[in-house]
Amino acid sequence: xxxxxxxxxxxxxxxxxxxxxxxxxxxxxxxxxxxxxxxxxxxxxxxxxxxxxxxxxxxxxxxxxxxxxxxxxxxxxxxxxxxxxxxxxxxxxxxxxxxxxxxxxxxxxxxxxxxxxxxxxxxxxxxxxxxxxxxxxxxxxxxxxxxxxxxxxxxxxxxxxxxxxxxxxxxxxxxxxxxxxxxxxxxxxxxxxxxxxxxxxxxxxxxxxxxxxxxxxxxxxxxxxxxxxxxxxxxxxxxxxxxxxxxxxxxxxxxxxxxxxxxxxxxxxxxxxxxxxxxxxxxxxxxxxxxxxxxxxxxxxxxxxxxxxxxxxxxxxxxxxxxxxxxxxxxxxxxxxxxxxxxxxxxxxxxxxxxxxxxxxxxxxxxxxxxxxxxxxxxxxxxxxxxxxxxxxxx
Numbered sequence: 001x002x003x004x005x006x007x008x009x010x011x012x013x014x015x016x017x018x019x020x021x022x023x024x025x026x027x028x029x030x031x032x033x034x035x036x037x038x039x040x041x042x043x044x045x046x047x048x049x050x051x052x053x054x055x056x057x058x059x060x061x062x063x064x065x066x067x068x069x070x071x072x073x074x075x076x077x078x079x080x081x082x083x084x085x086x087x088x089x090x091x092x093x094x095x096x097x098x099x100x101x102x103x104x105x106x107x108x109x110x111x112x113x114x115x116x117x118x119x120x121x122x123x124x125x126x127x128x129x130x131x132x133x134x135x136x137x138x139x140x141x142x143x144x145x146x147x148x149x150x151x152x153x154x155x156x157x158x159x160x161x162x163x164x165x166x167x168x169x170x171x172x173x174x175x176x177x178x179x180x181x182x183x184x185x186x187x188x189x190x191x192x193x194x195x196x197x198x199x200x201x202x203x204x205x206x207x208x209x210x211x212x213x214x215x216x217x218x219x220x221x222x223x224x225x226x227x228x229x230x231x232x233x234x235x236x237x238x239x240x241x242x243x244x245x246x247x248x249x250x251x252x253x254x255x256x257x258x259x260x261x262x263x264x265x266x267x268x269x270x271x272x273x274x275x276x277x278x279x280x281x282x283x284x285x286x287x288x289x290x291x292x293x294x295x296x297x298x299x300x301x302x303x304x305x306x307x308x309x310x311x312x313x314x315x316x317x318x319x320x321x322x323x324x325x326x327x328x329x330x331x332x333x334x335x336x337x338x339x340x341x342x343x344x345x346x347x348x349x350x351x352x353x354x355x356x357x358x359x360x361x362x363x364x365x366x367x368x369x370x371x372x373x374x375x376x377x378x379x380x381x382x383x384x385x386x387x388x389x390x391x392x393x394x395x
Contacts, residue, residue, distance in 0.1 A: 001029040003058070004084060004099040004107065011095045014116050015145075024051075024058040025099065027084050034058065047078050061087040085109050092134045093141070094122045122151040129157050132166040135200050136178035143182040143191035150194070158198035167200050175204055176251045183238040186229050189222040205248045212246055220308075221245050227307040233300070240264045240304045260297065263289060264304050271305045274336045274343075279381035282343050283374060291344050298344060302337040309336065339388060346384035347377045 004027065008020040026034065031047050039049035039058060047060040062078035063086050084099055084107060091097040094112035106113065110124050121138060128134055135158055142148060150158070161167060182191035195201040196218075202208050211217075224245065228238045236257045243249060243261040253261075270277070270285050277285065285291075291298035352373045359372040 001033060002027045002084075002101070004101055006088070006099045007091070007096050010098045010100050010106070011112070011116065013100075014098070014113060022056050024056060025061050025084065025087055026058050027061045027082070027087070028080050029060060030080050031060065033080075034060075063087070063090055089125055090127065091124055092128055092131070092137060094124055097124050119145070119148045120151050121148050121154060123154045123157060126157075128154070129161050129164075129166065132161060132168075132170050133174060133178070135161055135167055135195070135198065136170070136175065136182075139191040139194035139200075140178050140182040140185070142194045143185040143187050143189075146187040146190045155198065158194075158200070162199040162203055167203050170204065172251045176253055179251070180235055180239070180253070183225075183242065184235055188225045188229055188238060188242075192221065192225075205246065205250075207248060207250070208246050217245070223310065224307045227310050228304070231303065231307070233303055233307070236260045237300050237304045237307070240301075241307055244268065244304070244308060256297075260300055260304065263297075263301055267301065268305055268308065271302065271336050271340065272309055274340050279378045279385060282340075282381050282385070283347065283378050286340075286344060286347055291340075292347055295344065295348070299341070302340055306335060306337045342388055343381055343384055346380045350376045350380055 004025045005022060006025045007023045009022045012018065012020040026049075031041060031049075034047075034049045035041065038052035040052070041047065041049050042057075043049070043059065047062075049058045050056070051058055060078040061082040061084060063082060088097040088099060088107070088109060094110040094115045096112070097108075097110045098112040099107040101107065115122050121141060123134075138150070138154075138158065142150070179191070182188055185191070192201060195204065196213060201213075202210070221242070224241050225238060228241055236254075237260065239253055239257040240261040241264075244264050249258060249261065267285065267289050274282065274285065286298075289298055289301060350373070355373045355376045356369050359369045364372060
């Protein structure tokens, strides 16, 4: 029995990255051998075992055979006669098909180390095209390692997989799993760029029309997502930005992502024009965004809006409407995020319990207490607006 470290852990070690989980391949052993050694079996489709001390995954060397369309149509074969090279041959990219033995020696039959040096994504074998998930994985790797280019022959395979309809078999959960990882890289647009170039984007997201792929719109998507990555925003913010520009809500994204995405669509215009709103309108905006009950999410909403606003200006109509007013002057020197966060703090400074107790002592009916709280918050906002305008005009 021989044990090898394989895949991402070896790749990232060669690239000077150390945050990958460790995966191990066991050659020359049976399931019974590993169970005897204390390993715990966990694999359903093929033999995978957890190490008794480290809990890391150890898989028996295996081969795979395509039996049906899609990414579930595979039959795996694992036994003690499968060689390490046969196991590595079923992997997607040469950079992921490198192994290291327990003495530190590299086994690199497909020259992945050279491709790492030359920064090239290259498929291991023609079997690459049998698994449509690899289109997503490669696009995600491209976002994680934006300095890498895709080998011409691999690009041809990607395009062929799209033309043959292989990517149509991908379900929303699987697409989301890869998309979410790609969005959290330092260059999330690179993932979308790869999907566009091979023809996968509009097949995976049929809501995206050809008109959405014109140069100006692509520039806006890229700049907004790049800004989100630069600010190290959470996944919910990045998904909300992407969904705002290209609606893709058919994916089964987590609730926090879908809620923020819907809220951004509903409130973006009001947030952008926040400096033109009176105190009553600002309070309604804060309440509609649930900014007083969920202040942390409101910050995420404003951050998403800010990333979009970086390359979005007021329309000529709005500019004419503001011309000559204090709001026009203020709008040139403040960000909606800065302004609204200050307004949020002013509204939150009102202790609703104190106001409610006072209203009860004054004999107000229950139906009037809520209005009294709103009036107190509105008054606080009126003062805050004047203070904010004066501070900016003094600059």
